[in-house]
Amino acid sequence: MDMDNTLLELFSGSDEIESLPRGAVIFAEDDTAAEMFALLEGEVEVFAQGRVLQTLSAGSLFGEMGLIDAQPRSAGCRAASDCRLVRISAKQFSFLVQHMPAFAVLTLRGVSARLRGMLDRELPA
Structure with missing residues (x-):
């Protein structure tokens, strides 16, 4: 499943698209x-x-950790370029995870990729 295309399909018609x-x-x-x-x-x-921990590109999901564990944000995020994004409320997140297993898998893949990327940078070769 291509994350970029899946996100575009899910959210391209959203009323919540923001340009930053x-x-x-x-x-x-x-x-x-x-x-x-x-x-x-x-x-x-x-x-x-x-310090910058990682740069995310189009097709990425982010900010989900705080929704999953109800803890304050462990990191901040800022636009590294002009960007377009969709804001997904906690209620929408819960609905998507419950009714669209593919969204839950995309979310988990994103968390996994970020964790692996951070470990690759922190662990000596």
Whole structure:
């Protein structure tokens, strides 16, 4: 399943599409998580404690951890370029996970890819 195409199919008609300029903060570390996001176009930087941890590209889901564990945001995110994204509320997330198993799998793949990417950078070769 191609994540980019699946996200575009799921959210291209959404009323929640937002355009953000480069540098716009989407959320900050320690914010309360009330939504997650699907990145349709552009790039988003994930940052914590003043350093960039990862750059996400179009087709990525992000911000889901706070919805899953009801904890404050462990990292912040900002637009690394002009971007378009979809805001997915906690209620929408719950509905999508329950009624669209493919969305749940996409979400898990995204979390897994970010974790592996961070481990690859942190562990010595």
